Amino acid sequence: MTGHACDMVIAGGGLAGGLIALAVARQHPGMTVRLVEAGPAPGGNHRWSVFSSDLTDEGHDLLLPVKQTVWDAGNEVVFPGHSRQLAAPYRSIASTDFAAALARELPQGAIQVNAPIAALDKGGVTLADGTRIDATRVIDARGALPSPHLHGGWQVFMGRHLATHAPHGLTRPIIMDASVPQLGGYRFVYVLPLGPSELFVEDTYYQDTPDLDAAQLSARIDAYCAQHGWTGREIGRETGVLPVITGGNPAAYLADARVEGVTLAGARGLFVHPLTSYTLPFAVETALAIAENAHLPASQLAQQMEARSLGHWQATGFFRLLGTMLFGAAEPAERVRIFERFYRLPEPLIERFYAGRSTLADMARVLVGKPPVPVGRALSALASDRPPLLFSNTKA
Known part of the structure; x- marks a missing residue:
């Protein structure tokens, strides 16, 4: 079967792919863009946060259509021997709001969900059901690949979205509460007051293995909430196991990930913060760069973004x-x-x-x-x- 041809097809509707679609559609309204996501909705089940200073004015402008929770009063950190309030405003985006913004901003029919990809090449993508989507340019934003060419550790977390029975009293995010017991690695709890009676509480670990025991992390979140007197109803949950890249051979990794004429983006293209695993600032920058050069021939766009990836690797060596x-x-x-x-x-x-x-x-x-x-x-x-x-x- 053959689907409709388009100017650009983006494989992977997560943060990186969705922002590319948004940026290209905004800057080139005459281009036809298809965003293809294997799951039931773009963005999956996740929350992305960022310091306001992490983004340029152009980056903030790209995110304007997306509902954000903003704390202009800054944030705080807590450690066993030190606590501090920081002035930097903080922002957070839920994947459901991200998906809603994409549905509003992109043309009807641009988003295709429940569509796992069987193969892709410089001329388009082939879905698992045999449908072919031909495209002049193909962007692969389907997430990082396992690779012997990268090494490091892991950031493992569980986040719980809670509607509290009573107002919790927090006015700013707690970016790190590391006063908790240190169990198996650097552990901290991350707390976002999303409303007067709404919290997002995440238990995070920098550890040597990618093991995630969901029942254990859930019990620890229970204990943390009980310690602070927060009771309520769970309205959402997410888990994650993210690589923390400490070194490797980026050229060898990209050679394995590369499909001739296909542009790599997001974590698949190594556009991440290697120590914090932050992606939002880099996904925004990559989306803007692709939109700026969206009319380039496919092979030239792919080469340009691969060079950008290697430059990003070089620039972030200190963090590794x-x-x-x-x-x-x-x-x-x-x-x-x-x-x-x-x-x-x-x-x-x-x-x-x-x-x-x-x-x-x-x-x-x-x-x-x-x-x-x-x-x-x-x-x-x-x-x-x-x-x-x-x-x-x-x-x-």
Whole structure:
């Protein structure tokens, strides 16, 4: 069977693919774009958050159609020996609101869901049911691939959306509450007050394995909520296992992922923050870059974005170095000290860190002073590789 031909087909309707569709449709209203998602809705079941300073004015403009919860009063962090309020405004997007915005903003028929892809090539995609969608340009945004060419650790989490029985009293997000017991790795709880009687509570771990015990994490969220006197009804839940990339060979990874003439985007194209696993700022930047060059021939667009990916890898080497020391030099229960020390640094440095825009002065400031891990172990960690990231496809 043959479907309708189009100017651009985007494989994968997660954050990266959806933003590309939104950016291209906005900048090139005459182009026909198809967004093909294997699941029942674009965006899946997820929540993405970002500091306002992570995005350029153009990036904020791209996200305007999407409903966002915004905390202009800033955010806070809590550690065993240190707590702090930070002034940076914070924003969060639910995947349901992202999907609703795409449905409103994209032309009717542009989104195809429940459509797993069997194969793709530079001329289009073939769905599992045999339908063929021919396209002048193909974007592959289906998530990261398992690869022996990347190594590192894991960020594992469970998030619970809760309607509380009484107002919870929080006025700003708690980005990290690391005063909790450190169990199996660096652990913190992340809390978003989405409304006076609505909370999102996420239990997160930087750990050496991708293991996620849903029952155990759920019980720990129960205990955390009980400790703070929050009771209520669960209205949503999500889990995630994300790679934390500490090193590898990006050219070899891209060679394995590459299909001639197909543009790689999102985590599949390595457009992530290698330490925090943040994707939203980089997905926005990639979407804007693809929209700016959407009229290029397919092979030229693919080559341009691959060069951009390698440039991103080079620019984020500092964060992989820190990740190597985090996993290789610090005992799991002691990793909290690294983050506690980091959150004593000047706030503009912290903002640039999360945006992936740390300056040379920032890097020096992070590394100087009393090291949070033993020097010998740090040097040993830098001289060895972490295990390969042979993970299943994930959406960040």
